[in-house]
Amino acid sequence: MGARIEDVARAAGVSTATVSRALRGLPNVSETTRQAVSRVAADLGYVPSRTASTLASGRTLTVALVSPYMERWFFSQVIAAVESELRRSGYDALLVGLEQPYDPGRIAFEPETLRGRVDAVVVLTVPLTGRELDGVRSLGLPTVFVGASVAGAMSVRIDDVGVARTATEHLISLGHRRIGFVGGDPQQQMNFLTPSDRRAGWLAAMRAAGLDPDPRWEVVGDFTAAGGLRAGRALLALPERPTAVFAASDEMAFGVLAAARDAGVRVPEELSVIGVDGHELSELVGLTTVEQPVARQGALAAQLALAAIGARGRAVPSARPQEHVVVPVHLTERGTTCRLAGPGP
Amino acid sequence: MGARIEDVARAAGVSTATVSRALRGLPNVSETTRQAVSRVAADLGYVPSRTASTLASGRTLTVALVSPYMERWFFSQVIAAVESELRRSGYDALLVGLEQPYDPGRIAFEPETLRGRVDAVVVLTVPLTGRELDGVRSLGLPTVFVGASVAGAMSVRIDDVGVARTATEHLISLGHRRIGFVGGDPQQQMNFLTPSDRRAGWLAAMRAAGLDPDPRWEVVGDFTAAGGLRAGRALLALPERPTAVFAASDEMAFGVLAAARDAGVRVPEELSVIGVDGHELSELVGLTTVEQPVARQGALAAQLALAAIGARGRAVPSARPQEHVVVPVHLTERGTTCRLAGPGP
DNA sequence: CTGTTAGCGCTTTCAC
DNA sequence: GTGAAAGCGCTAACAG
Numbered sequence: 181m182g183a184r185i186e187d188v189a190r191a192a193g194v195s196t197a198t199v200s201r202a203l204r205g206l207p208n209v210s211e212t213t214r215q216a217v218s219r220v221a222a223d224l225g226y227v228p229s230r231t232a233s234t235l236a237s238g239r240t241l242t243v244a245l246v247s248p249y250m251e252r253w254f255f256s257q258v259i260a261a262v263e264s265e266l267r268r269s270g271y272d273a274l275l276v277g278l279e280q281p282y283d284p285g286r287i288a289f290e291p292e293t294l295r296g297r298v299d300a301v302v303v304l305t306v307p308l309t310g311r312e313l314d315g316v317r318s319l320g321l322p323t324v325f326v327g328a329s330v331a332g333a334m335s336v337r338i339d340d341v342g343v344a345r346t347a348t349e350h351l352i353s354l355g356h357r358r359i360g361f362v363g364g365d366p367q368q369q370m371n372f373l374t375p376s377d378r379r380a381g382w383l384a385a386m387r388a389a390g391l392d393p394d395p396r397w398e399v400v401g402d403f404t405a406a407g408g409l410r411a412g413r414a415l416l417a418l419p420e421r422p423t424a425v426f427a428a429s430d431e432m433a434f435g436v437l438a439a440a441r442d443a444g445v446r447v448p449e450e451l452s453v454i455g456v457d458g459h460e461l462s463e464l465v466g467l468t469t470v471e472q473p474v475a476r477q478g479a480l481a482a483q484l485a486l487a488a489i490g491a492r493g494r495a496v497p498s499a500r501p502q503e504h505v506v507v508p509v510h511l512t513e514r515g516t517t518c519r520l521a522g523p524g525p
Numbered sequence: 526m527g528a529r530i531e532d533v534a535r536a537a538g539v540s541t542a543t544v545s546r547a548l549r550g551l552p553n554v555s556e557t558t559r560q561a562v563s564r565v566a567a568d569l570g571y572v573p574s575r576t577a578s579t580l581a582s583g584r585t586l587t588v589a590l591v592s593p594y595m596e597r598w599f600f601s602q603v604i605a606a607v608e609s610e611l612r613r614s615g616y617d618a619l620l621v622g623l624e625q626p627y628d629p630g631r632i633a634f635e636p637e638t639l640r641g642r643v644d645a646v647v648v649l650t651v652p653l654t655g656r657e658l659d660g661v662r663s664l665g666l667p668t669v670f671v672g673a674s675v676a677g678a679m680s681v682r683i684d685d686v687g688v689a690r691t692a693t694e695h696l697i698s699l700g701h702r703r704i705g706f707v708g709g710d711p712q713q714q715m716n717f718l719t720p721s722d723r724r725a726g727w728l729a730a731m732r733a734a735g736l737d738p739d740p741r742w743e744v745v746g747d748f749t750a751a752g753g754l755r756a757g758r759a760l761l762a763l764p765e766r767p768t769a770v771f772a773a774s775d776e777m778a779f780g781v782l783a784a785a786r787d788a789g790v791r792v793p794e795e796l797s798v799i800g801v802d803g804h805e806l807s808e809l810v811g812l813t814t815v816e817q818p819v820a821r822q823g824a825l826a827a828q829l830a831l832a833a834i835g836a837r838g839r840a841v842p843s844a845r846p847q848e849h850v851v852v853p854v855h856l857t858e859r860g861t862t863c864r865l866a867g868p869g870p
Numbered sequence: 871c872t873g874t875t876a877g878c879g880c881t882t883t884c885a886c
Numbered sequence: 887g888t889g890a891a892a893g894c895g896c897t898a899a900c901a902g
Contacts, residue, residue, distance in 0.1 A: 184895060185896060185897095186895080186896095195874075196873095196895090197872075197874080197896095197897080197898080198871085198873075200896070201871095201897095204897095207871095208871055208872080209872085210871060213872085225637070227637045228896075229580075229641050229894085229896070230638075230641070230642055231576055231579045231585075231641055231895080231896090232580055232878090232896040233895080233896055234576045234896090235576045235580050235879070235880090235896070235897090236877080236878050236895075236897040237896080238878080238897095242619075250604055250608065251601050251602045256595055256596050256597075256601035257596045259595055259604075259620075260595040260596040260622070261596075263620050267621075267622055272619055272621070273619070273620040274617055274618070274619055274620070275619070276612075276617070277609055292572045293572065293575075295572060295574075296574050296575070296576055296879095297575055297576065405809050406805075406808075406809075409809060437809075461750055461779060463751075464750050464751075464754060464780060464782075529879060530879065530880060530881095531879080531880095539889085541881090541889090542881080542888070542889060543887085543888060545880070545881060545882090546887095549881095552887095553887055554888085558888085573879085573880075574878085575880095576878085577878070577880040577881085578879080578880050578881070579894090580878085580879080580881090580894045581881040581893080581894050582881055582894085583881095641895095
């Protein structure tokens with residue numbers, strides 16, 4: 181340990197340049213030399229200094245992973261998948277959280293600090309200000325967004341409007357007319373379109389079915405279970421309450437289910453509930469949900485980032501691949517939705 | 526953007542050395558000079574290259590965050606807390622996952638690759654082999670374990686034996702005698718003592734109450750909800766089934782609850798269930814549990830790491846602080862446990 | 871195929 | 887208080 185490239189060179193009787201080439205598997209090194217060098221390096225326990233290598237080559241073998249939350253289900257799943265995929269290729273993940281609690285007025289993220297430290301950036305659905313987005317762009321690094329698509333960068337996501345429409349149409353097809361919506365806070369959106377897209381899908385499906393939702397059927401759930409609980413209570417307290425609820429995330433749906441249980445409202449007989457995500461616990465709870473391939477989105481994002489790095493090496497920020505991948509979702513019917521009981525035969 | 530220290534020096538009419546000192550707030554710089562340099566640097570949008578700075582100084586302003594899982598509740602919570610605390614101090618988190626799927630026979634983690642890249646290491650309860658542990662130690666960096674205590678390093682954790690005893694004693698105090706245990710896989714433990722400690726606590730409490738648990742009351746739940754479901758089914762299928770279950774994590778407890786629901790066994794009337802963690806959804810589900818301060822453990826770990834870095838600067842690996850913090854837990858009674866119905870008055 | 875020579879951008883003695 | 891110069895450990899032309 182602590183051996184430097186020069187020690188290896190000396191011990192192997194070659195120059196440091198040759199050691200460098202041999203160890204990195206570059207061409208123009210005789211097989212004999214390569215083996216000799218490898219042996220010596222192993223004996224000495226030589227591990228190249230990534231810092232020095234980065235400084236000299238401009239390559240960092242590191243990808244920034246920017247996430248507004250890491251303790252929420254969706255984000256933790258994606259982070260795990262991205263990290264794992266990066267590691268398989270010898271890349272590291274530099275975890276960058278946003279200043280919390282989130283305050284739209286403040287700068288939560290300084291893209292400049294990433295310059296020279298990473299080869300690419302993966303951004304998880306995050307409410308960045310325009311200024312922050314510009315900052316990311318100005319780094320000139322391959323950038324891939326997960327859960328949102330942004331001009332000038334790659335992206336991996338689901339069709340949020342479609343997801344919401346699918347969920348809502350499912351409820352409509354079961355005969356429901358009064359369908360509540362539990363979503364995010366419209367105030368806090370910025371470039372984070374998921375909440376508004378899912379709301380739009382709900383509204384579109386309702387309108388397409390000739391239904392005009394009562395404004396009171398729309399409640400903020402904050403994308404947390406606790407928020408879903410509050411939202412569910414509000415919905416159930418309505419004079420003429422909805423017979424079904426579309427929650428824009430499974431975690432919020434859990435909250436709605438809890439609210440129903442607390443209020444003595446039977447699910448699905450008196451209230452159908454559908455979520456979005458495919459949360460690990462959905463199956464346990466028997467929640468009907470529109471599942472999205474979360475881990476796969478993370479892996480894809482990492483692959484896009486790596487491909488873009490590979491394609492440009494240290495090259496100038498120029499024509500970068502701008503793929504926009506939309507992965508398919510899947511409606512999984514379970515026990516929390518059922519046909520609306522008619523007024524009796 | 527892209528400005529280098531030399532550009533700043535030239536524009537400010539001073540040497541690069543002075544710029545370096547001024548910007549880092551070192552002494553021996555006149556206030557006038559400092560302000561002038563700061564202004565010029567700001568104008569030029571100068572951001573020091575952390576890579577170059579690291580190479581020259583040996584300081585990385587980065588802490589490795591090693592975690593076997595990141596998609597599981599406990600781990601994601603701790604990761605979020607550690608990252609947040611590090612960021613507050615201007616440090617970054619380098620996320621290091623273990624090779625998955627975990628295979629005790631293989632090397633899942635190469636500590637050597639961290640050398641020179643981080644100033645400290647935070648390791649989340651992870652089943653490292655002795656070889657890997659030695660590797661971490663040989664880095665000579667401040668190291669803090671979360672969820673386990675290891676000789677020669679700092680640690681933050683709860684008293685796992687005590688937690689299990691508390692949970693089990695609660696059930697015993699409610700009159701239960703046949704108390705099942707859902708825990709981890711004894712095969713896969715290595716240095717990951719949490720599972721065996723919790724088992725030990727259960728056993729100790731049982732024995733202390735003069736109870737001798739049937740071996741069949743002990744089932745592997747793998748620390749996942751799905752595993753808990755399987756375990757719950759196994760327990761409920763027993764000819765003379767337990768009247769209560771202690772699950773070594775809330776996620777496993779959720780699985781047990783699902784198994785009970787599926788089997789038509791009423792909770793808590795026919796089966797009491799208690800977990801460990803204080804999972805976000807526990808409250809929703811009404812799960813009785815022994816809560817641990819997860820985020821606080823992460824924050825503490827980060828603080829210990831930062832303190833150790835500050836105390837040594839670039840110094841030699843020598844007498845490092847070796848604090849071992851054990852944080853308190855709290856039994857929260859909710860709806861899944863109740864007094865064992867007597868044989869009738 | 872291999873060695874030589876410059877740096878990468880900063881920090882840090884050591885003089886002044 | 888400030889500057890000059892010597893690296894940190896490696897990679898990348900460019901010669902041979």
